[in-house]
Amino acid sequence: MRVLVTGGAGFIGANFVLQTLAERPDAQVTVLDSLTYAGNRESLDSVADRIDFVHGDIADLDLVDELVSGVDTVVHFAAESHNDNSLSDPWPFVQTNVIGTFSLLQAVRRYDVRYHHISTDEVYGDLELDDPERFTESTPYNPSSPYSSTKASSDLLVRAWTRSFGVRATISNCSNNYGPFQHVEKFIPRQITNLIDGVRPRLYGSGTNVRDWIHVDDHNRAVWAILDRGRIGQTYLIGADGELDNRAVVQMLLAEFGRESDDFDFVTDRAGHDLRYAIDSTLLRTELGWEPQFHDFRDGLAATVQWYRENESWWRRRKEAVEHAYAAQGERTLPQP
Numbered sequence: 001m002r003v004l005v006t007g008g009a010g011f012i013g014a015n016f017v018l019q020t021l022a023e024r025p026d027a028q029v030t031v032l033d034s035l036t037y038a039g040n041r042e043s044l045d046s047v048a049d050r051i052d053f054v055h056g057d058i059a060d061l062d063l064v065d066e067l068v069s070g071v072d073t074v075v076h077f078a079a080e081s082h083n084d085n086s087l088s089d090p091w092p093f094v095q096t097n098v099i100g101t102f103s104l105l106q107a108v109r110r111y112d113v114r115y116h117h118i119s120t121d122e123v124y125g126d127l128e129l130d131d132p133e134r135f136t137e138s139t140p141y142n143p144s145s146p147y148s149s150t151k152a153s154s155d156l157l158v159r160a161w162t163r164s165f166g167v168r169a170t171i172s173n174c175s176n177n178y179g180p181f182q183h184v185e186k187f188i189p190r191q192i193t194n195l196i197d198g199v200r201p202r203l204y205g206s207g208t209n210v211r212d213w214i215h216v217d218d219h220n221r222a223v224w225a226i227l228d229r230g231r232i233g234q235t236y237l238i239g240a241d242g243e244l245d246n247r248a249v250v251q252m253l254l255a256e257f258g259r260e261s262d263d264f265d266f267v268t269d270r271a272g273h274d275l276r277y278a279i280d281s282t283l284l285r286t287e288l289g290w291e292p293q294f295h296d297f298r299d300g301l302a303a304t305v306q307w308y309r310e311n312e313s314w315w316r317r318r319k320e321a322v323e324h325a326y327a328a329q330g331e332r333t334l335p336q337p
């Protein structure tokens with residue numbers, strides 16, 4: 001199978017490439033990545049001689065046309081992915097997430113190539129803390145941020161190209177991922193690298209927002225289950241029943257570093273901050289037989305901490321720029337409530 005992986009130098013895409021080459025010896029992988037601030041070619045060092053790496057933009061119609069003409073399958077991870085950045089500068093989100101997806105859809109349509117679209121649970125908006133319901137494949141779209149609205153837009157393009165042009169597409173909407181190779185701007189790696197540096201973790205608002213955590217390898221195994229056995233035109237939600245509030249995650253990290261459970265700061269909240277995400281992944285489990293392999297979040301988190309301890313050279317150069325950007329966006333420490 002010849003697979004084009006967009007965004008393969010990013011967090012989830014790189015883990016997908018590594019897992020694919022480890023578990024599917026017959027796969028020929030081409031990575032298309034424009035190496036934005038979030039892309040890191042070093043994540044693919046261990047497989048550099050087994051992949052074709054193309055440094056380019058998914059919105060480049062000619063390049064995409066040429067690459068798609070030579071593969072059987074496209075798995076589309078590339079995106080601007082960080083909510084905070086989408087609030088300070090939304091344009092790259094529209095350009096990459098919407099126009100970039102359009103460019104891929106036109107090419108897979110032309111060459112009748114199988115297409116899998118990686119999306120997010122954020123397209124469904126957020127839930128109240130005490131809402132007994134979780135997101136399902138039929139929850140109405142209600143995105144809150146520039147990031148999630150561009151992801152929702154791209155999902156709608158995929159649905160339209162499937163129905164109108166017969167594109168052989170599937171979509172997956174996954175919850176929050178954690179694991180190795182995640183950029184230090186994101187919540188968990190930011191707090192781990194703060195703790196390595198002796199800096200207190202930083203919680204937005206009151207720390208009560210809930211995310212539904214899943215290990216990146218479980219996400220990527222679900223993507224393969226969909227590629228292997230998914231129904232064309234179907235959306236599958238991916239989640240591992242991992243709901244935790246942000247404060248609980250920080251306190252697990254503090255325990256991992258042998259620090260007191262109140263040794264963190266509250267900082268300025270994110271504008272429009274979604275309260276809670278929660279995934280019901282019954283369809284994926286019953287129809288495709290997928291089950292998560294990481295059952296203990298605390299163990300997965302400890303392994304992730306260990307990875308950041310052992311791979312400082314991978315993240316150190318980016319850490320200062322990230323903290324500078326947060327300060328420039330106006331992040332301030334708040335009085336303890």
Ligand code: NAD
Pocket residue numbers: 006007008009010011012013032033034035036037038039040056057058059076077078079080081082096100118119120121151173174175176177178183
């Ligand atoms: P990331 O920011 O770590 O990586 C994105 C990658 O895309 C980078 O390598 C970047 O260089 C590349 N890229 C960006 N713009 C590009 C362009 N125009 N052309 C080519 N490459 C480009 O993101 P991630 O966290 O790995 O997320 C991957 C996908 O998964 C995204 O579509 C995201 O919406 C989705 N997703 C992420 C999560 C999560 O928890 N991180 C959860 C659900 C869904």
Ligand code: DAU
Pocket residue numbers: 081082083084119120121122174175176177185186187188190202203204205207209210211246270277
């Ligand atoms: O739900 C899936 C989404 O998860 C993906 O679509 C996004 O690409 C991915 O970035 C992630 O979005 P979040 O906004 O949930 O992730 P982030 O890591 O930015 O923040 C997680 C939670 O932690 C959120 O409630 C904000 C909070 N937070 C974040 C940072 C960076 C803090 O409290 N402190 C922080 O320093």
